[in-house]
Amino acid sequence: MKSLHSAQFIVSQSIDSDAIFTLLQHEFSLHETDHTRLKCHYLDTFDWRMYQKNYVCSWYQTANKRAKNREGIFFIHEKETGNSICELPLSRVPKFSKDINHQAYRSMLDNILGIRALMTVAVLTVKRRQLIILDEEHKTLALLQLEQYTIDESADDDQPAGRLIVCPVRGYPKVFKRVVQLVTEQLKLPHSREALLDEVLTVTGKRPDTCKLTGFQELESSFSTWEAVRILLQHLFSVMQANEYGLREAIDTEFLHDYRVAVRRIRSILGQIKHVFPDKLLAYFKREFSWLGTVTTPTRDLDMYLLKFDGYIQALPDDLQQHLEMFRLFLQRHWKIEHARLCRALDSKRYQKLTSEWQKILANADMPLQREMSTGSQAQETCNAAEPARIVARQRIWKLYKRILKEGGSITPQSHDEDLHELRKSCKKFRYLIEFFQDYYVGKSMKQLLKTLKQLQDNLGDFQDLCVQIEQLNGFAEQMQQEGLADTKTIMAMGVLVERLNERKTALRAEFRRQFESFIQPEKKAVFVEALRVQQHEGVTE
Template structure:
């Protein structure tokens, strides 16, 4: 059954899971319930659910008849449950959130004293057990894991989130009342915490079931068990079956499914080529639209990245699966999606330079590192300009027309009726003769052609070849891999996974080389542009020059690794696995 961390207020330290609670007793004396007196972990705490709204007051009265209770405080909090856009923490069974006192309410203790505070509490719990992993004061919702000051917590979140930002997934108001179970000597035997929840941010506020949480005190396990037995048998409160976060997500019809953001879809063998393409293209459009708001608001750089990947894969289907679109229709969409890739490139490029900036500084000797700071300011300044231009393009009639007409393509399974609806041309059957063929047949033929192209292009590359030849091979490898990943259901997993693993190693090398080529050229252009704009002095230009030298040396090293990576890809056993997976005759390679 779910368990919970103890109330954060008032008083908390980041050295223990439980806060020290300052409690005023009826005789005017104050007892401090220390974390030392509580169980070393809260794995034994138990949550019960109030099934009816009136239960909380009724249960309180019944508990008072059986036990000597003392209310220590009554507080109203605003709780923000946090996760990444793709639910990375939830998928790792982690619950993360931030609690802050409500603006209109202060913490109240029974001697009419008030504690005023706007400092919140950042907490992380294990979703399955409810045990507290981290809990410490924090005065705002962090944007990234790197903003967390707690070192071990920051490292754990960094491993899970990477460069993804925190986003509120549920916002709720929590009304919390804490009660102490006392003996005749006013010693605390157990702690009860009653909580009432209201989900905010919707047209109609949603109420969740109230909960009663029971915490043990070290040395009084017998009393703890008696309280649990009394609540279960006499008060008839059922234990909580779900975590509070899961209950809240269900109430707002939110499903934290990470695979909704994957780039592939399940494809039955029975599909025609047009039906398969329709499924894939519709899913890629959904990914674009799912990421559009995040890239507009610049929540994190992954929104634009994932948007561009969906655009790039859309272009790959348009270019690689031949003869399923009418000619003029295909030309229109290829042109418009190329434009969409073009307008998103400047912002993405600047994103990458900003992400790499710390690495750039570490490339330099310590005495030159601070001289690179003006370069960061230059990147940030131009990023704002390019991001504004991107948002303007996404607001344009051209973009709206593209998305509208693209959606019409998926309104029916009949390609010919869609081309008539779009009024671009009368469809010629010769232009779409692959549309009704089995998808596996058409795609396998195209994959075989791309495989042979990869082998041909790779074998012609020598140490003297121009850098552009490696870039062309990189693009062919990308098209090849996209088709394999799109239609992976059609082929044996074992052979395909081995092939793709070697292909990825080759692509990593080609991708690193291309990135370094672009960076070397672009950094020289940036340095000249900064000089013209009066944003860089001699020391900054010199530091950027040293950086270019470092990247040029690394570029040469990556280039030297290419031949070994390519040999690994074309090994005899890998070619045999490919022939088997794609039914390729030995003479074809």
């Protein structure tokens, strides 16, 4: 038999709640079991991962501070049906999947959240009356909940409507259907057409729109280079701004990561799309965004060590694993120091000047017109600003592609590690530009080609990460000894860890050639050549 979902009805403020129960008492035996006031925290990640998977995540706690038991309950519901997936007692609002002590639910959350933290997206006060329908033998036939809601920090006249929730009990479907019939036909209460969370988000003006953080505005073929670049830079700056609060508060490591990626992409545009900004202005912004990349690096590096730490432990023999814990404490201590330095940098006059000047530039929609009124060297400095973006971008992407072929083709087993690092940087710039201007390069072949490029980048990225880790781990060991934080066993454990990382580095170096050859296969190369070839009549200034 198909299971029944709970039914939810809208109850406006003008409806007398007692009248609802009076009607039902004519036909059923009703008993009130609870009359309470609750505080509900709706939870999701910054990028709304639970919502995107059609789940509603919440944590309820009684709002009565005098209550003896104030332990909260953590819920996961299906957004569309309201069906409960998870109900667990938790003393506090969970932040990460690791805070859930139930293995199956923790695994479920881990698959959805990854390393992202749950954040409170709305706080709701719930006044709830709960009644049960009993038969003559005092068996529960159905459950009724009448709820009224108040959104914290929202005007009294701008609140969600109340709800009557009718919950079925297994084995008594006829009672459930009869209650729903009475509520629908006699009380004429309308069914709720949307999840309560959606109504709360509407009232608060919040929308789970992740596109504004992940996708670029479509670039039209008629756009000038400045028009296209301005749109891209505005988007990337908005990503920086959206992530700044989270990185300051250290909510999770992805805020700093996404902030740094936005900075890196801005730097890529400034460096790769030539002759759009006046030289003096370009030099200033390239220098300042480079500084921003530098001041965020130490905290990000320490984030990565802490994220990888469990893997480091597993790489060691059992008898050495416990001796690595002093290294974890060292990393945590220095992370606090570096994060404080980062926050001071973001509070500095230098940063405020950078963001202020950047906003002024992005607000200027008339740079091509200003260039046309310029003369001499200044006009030459911005000569590509008014050129078609699709042509300027294609020329630059084509040039980067040829650089990748040259750099990758010259790498041999005897090449220095730095040569692979330079190729990695070229690949990253190349991929960024294709992603920026992807509207000009469509088709499944190009997408498949980018997948191959991603695999090559992963190989080069992992290799470079290991190069850095091996060098820094040796430095950390010396620093820990100087600070009196490492005994002989800890240094030995770190030495073994470096050996394991070196083994992995050697394997990745051997894998590089296969990945590169896959990337430059003739049929894949032909797709790039066809898509990116620059015609003679499309010449622009490099």
